[in-house]
Amino acid sequence: MKILVLIFCLFSSVSAYANPCAPNIGKLPVLEKGRIKPLNVLSEETFQFLNRKFSIKDKTLSQTYCLFALKNTLGETNLKLRAVIENQKVRAFLNANEDTHYEELGPRLKDINREIMLQKDESAYKRSLEELRKKITVYTKMVTGAAWTIARVKDQKVSWVPIADFVLSPDGRSFIEMSNKEAINFINTNVKMIQEIEGNQFRVEHIFRNLRLHKWSLYINLLAFAILFVTKRFPIVLGLSFLSVLAQTLLIILRVYVSGRAPITNMYETVMFSGYGALVISLIVGHFTKEKLYVYVGLFYNLLTLMMMNFATGMLSDTISPLVPVLRDNFWLSTHVTTIIMSYGALALSWILANYLIIKTRFSTVDKAKAKYVNTLIYNCLKFGVILLAAGIILGGVWADYSWGRFWGWDPKETWSLIVLCIYMAILHGKGTSWITDNIFSHLVSLAFLSVMMAWFGVNYILASGLHSYGFSQGGAVFLGSFFAIQILILVLTYKKDAYIR
Amino acid sequence: MEFARLYHKAENSLGSLKFAVIIIMVFTIFMIAGTFAESYYGTEFANRLIYKKWPFMVIQLVMFISILMATFKRFPLRKPFYGFYSLHLGLLLTFSGSFITYYSGIDGNVTLLPGIPSRSIELPKDQIKLNFSSEQKSFVMDLPDVATTKKLNIEYKGIKFRNFLPYSENVTAWIPSKQNFLSANYTLSNAMVAQNFTLTNSPEAKDFQSTLSLGPLSIHFLPDVLQPCFAKETKSKLIIWNANTQNCFTPEDYKIEIKETSKGNRFLVIPHNGALVSFFPDFSPWPVNENFEIQRENPLKIFSKKIFESSPHLFLFGHGVSYFEDDNWVSEKIKVDESLSLPWMGFEITLHRAEKTFYPILRPNPILPIQKNSEIIKGNQRAVELEYKGDTYYVTDSKPVILGTDNDWIKVSLQKQKLELPFEFLLTNFKMDTDPGTNNPASYESFVQLFSGNEGSKNHHIFMNNPLKHAGFTFYQASYFKTENSGYGSVLSANYDPGRPIKYLGSLILILGTMWHYLIRRKKKAAFFSKGS
Secondary structure, three states, X not given: OOOOOOOOOOHHHHHHOOXXXXXHHHHOEEEEOOEEEEHHHHHHHHHHHHOOOOOOOOOOHHHHHHHHHOHHXXXXXXXXXXXXXXXXXXXXXXXXXXXOXXXXXXXXXXXXXXXXXXXXXXXHHHHHHHHHHHHHHHHHHHHOOOOOEEEEEEOOEEEEEEHHHHOOOHHHHHHHOOOHHHHHHHHHHHHHXXXXXXXXXXXXXHHHHHHOHHHHHHHHHHHHHHHHHHOOOHHHHHHHHHHXXXXXXXXXXXXXXXXXXXXXXXXXXXXXXXXXXXXXXXXXXXXXXXXXXXXXXXXXXXXXXXXXXXXXXXXXXXXXXXXOHHHOOHHHHHHHHHHHHHHHHHHHHHHHHHHHHHHHHHHOOOXXXXXXXXXXXXXXXXXXXXXXXXXXXXHHHHHHHHHHOXXXXXXXXXXXXXXXXXXXXXXXXXXXXXXXXXXXXXXXHHHHHHHHHHHHHHHHHHHOOOOOOOOOOHHHHHHHHHHHHHHHHHHHHOOXXXXXXX | OHHHHHHHHXXXXXXXXXXXXXXXXXXXXXXXXXXXXXXXXXXXXXXXXXXXXXXHHHHHHHXXXXXXXXXXXXXXXXXXXXXHHHHHHHHHHXXXXXXXXXXXXXXXXXXXXXXXXXXXXXXXXXXXXXXXXXXXXXEEEEOOOOOOOEEEEEEEOOEEEEEEEOOEEEEEEEEEOOOOOOEEEEEEEOOOOEEEEEEEOOOOOOOOOOEEEEOOEXXXXXXXXXXXXXXXXXXOOEEEEEOOOOEEEOHHHHOOOEEEOXXXXXXXXXXXXXXXXXXXXXXXXXXXXXXXXXXXXXXEEEEEHHHHHOOOEEEEXXXXXXXXXXXXXXXXXXOOOOEEEOXXXXXXXXXXXXXXXXXXXXXXXXXXXXXXXXXXEEOOOOEEEEEEOOEEEEEEOOEOXXXXXXXXXXXXXXXXXXXXXXXXXXXXXXXXXXXXXXXXXXXXXXXXXXXXXXXXXXXXXXXXXXXXXXXXEEEEEEEEEXXXXXXXXXXXXXXXXXXXXXXXXXXXXXXXXXXXXHHHOOHHHHHHOOOOO
16 A cells, blocks of 8 residues: 555644644543543544544644544635545546545545445445445544534533534634633643543543553563563563563553443454463463463464554454443353453464474474473363363353343354364364374364364454455455465475474 | 173264264364355354254264263263263253253244233244134144245145245246236336336236336326327327227317316316216316216226326336426337436436236245345245145235135235233333434333233333243343334343253353363373373
């Protein structure tokens, strides 16, 4: 993708003007999609969707959002946002180029609608058109001041007014004419008032958003691995692991506080929680068994999950949104999902260990004792994995029974978790026969993890999309496909009469 | 002796680890196939194709036997196997409990409309029901739980039930007609929308009509012999149509005088077969008698083009098209597969087929259902093909068939099996909360009154994660729907599960046994991997 630079004119005129878009505006509470959140979250999510490269010098994204939302009122007609259109066919259809901005596309919504309707079959073209339509709508809602709602208090009751309506009221008119300094006071007063009525979650979320703990955790883990490879000093790696755990603990606590529920309700959170849980458990197990390998494997898996959280943002959305009614039961949600996610974490550790062993066996030398030892570690992970998975599946059944009267309904998610359990049970049973030798045990364990990936991501990103759509997250399908391909490639490359045992 | 030998053989083969691996993998492969079928064709289809069909049942039975044999193989009881015993006992119990649920459990829906008491559970089973006009009795026949078309070959009182189509979609079929009425199929389209429709004048074509409204546009389908009169520019803009002779004329053709009443309403009198027929063309197409009663039996009808000038009306005559535009009536001809531009919003009309010797019917056609966003978007219609007195009929779950016998009738309907409860529900209130500032439901709650014979009535509050338990049944808040008068109806799922305690006990023993087996028995680990050097 080409780097899309900002279109931004006459920045000096923006700051010289009476300007309520003060630096602290990100704190302001907003009601959007059924939840009160700070403006900085709305701004970041909006620009992430519309044009993630966009920024205005010396302005926060919240200030930028504010300028766009008040564009017409403040007379900032030069403020433009470049549209991101990746599909070449869509570009050709719209005669769009590098400099096409959303403002120009607004009037073409009709053409886009018609073109979408004319597409009989699902295609990348149609999907891109639909995506663009969504973007134009979001942009329009931003610049017309419809998306940003501002809290007004009357008789201790909060009502939410779109900013477009607010600026027409007497209060709003004076807000528009405020200088930066006056606006700071106005914002602080508003925040304080709403905090007293609605609680301080949005305040915490504002700070949480700015802390970017997932980034810091990633840096810490990378540093830990750099030190491991360069100096091989275990105490430093261990220290950094603790620091990473600390950062992630804070991340999870803040997220739980803001959302008011267990941190396991969407893909992003399950990835986060499994990485976190795996690292914590491997530190504990590593401490008691005095085995460094556990720490390395746990840290490595944690690194993988952090990379997904930081870079796979198209697939894993960190947006906190209200839950569907049936999931609003913290007890069952925490017990059932946590158990499953912990089991996936344990199985992921077995997967990393298995790959470590097969790669090392193929490209280096591993003696029998070492191989046996690693196999035992893999087996230990599998044990915990299958126990937790069996328990998690049953807890899910009990929850389903309790919530809608069906212990088991052959729903794809539950069926796939049973498939995972069956595949690992087949390996564990087979290990007792002559069919699965110590040689191929690790190969099979690394292959079996693909079933976990299918149950975890595949059900949502491949199965849920059904036959006639490309799914709600194409990124997910690509990710899963690459994962499968890489694992199979590793197995093919390491396929050789193994160096040990016979 | 012989039995003991055989049993030992079975124990050693079915109870072996290798057999366990095989049967687990077969079970897994079936499940994987099931999840893909589910994602393409929906949950029910997957159940009917795989999960609730005998091959999958047999696999589970074989697993059960294998687990049983594996357990017996490790008898007499030995301490190192305690974990193993409990784990496998837990599995056997869970299997048994699930079988009991499958065999004698009840799982259905109770649909509640506000203010209307209900006492029946709708079950997933499909049934054919026959009602006879002469008898009070009705006849009910269960249909098989199949995924694809199934031959029935059942005959009852002269009705031959031929095929059951569990998933079908209506297609238009053209049937040879003994009468001579016009029917045609068109597409009306512009850049935004396209709509295909079939219109008919044939009384045989019960599935189709002669008029259609598409937004502000009204479409009228008329006999082709009428079009020449539409093309005539006359002052009165009246057309008279004789249904017996199938011809038309205008008042001007026969110099029939058009008079006006004192209030300015037009009327005219036409001599016909020696009688005088009076019309008020701006009020009714039918003639009136001296008492101003409408005479529908009269073959003469009158048609005022004036009425159709104020809003968009399209007249179709098979190969002819007429409409009013710019103060003029336009009449044109259209050939099959030709398009004609219309004066409204860039619309054009295409003729696909026009027939007089055939008439159209809707005939269910078997298809694979298609699921999108966990809803069946195609094929969501059940149908049964039946034959009666040499004619073929289709009964669907939305449309029963009435078969006429010599002097009475039989009503054939396709419906869900119903279970009558010994108590009654009344939905008194339905509450839906939304997430602030959105229309997404945050919770839905039903307030019901439960009437049971000896206990009188009691109020209950059913919502997500808070079911109602009564008389062995559990009622859960499942979904809701909007009623015609903008209230809400509620759907409760009703469930009776005698296998529940066994499943729960089995699950508990299974989990404890697994932990015991894997975590407490440490000796096994040493032997699990061959010893290193």
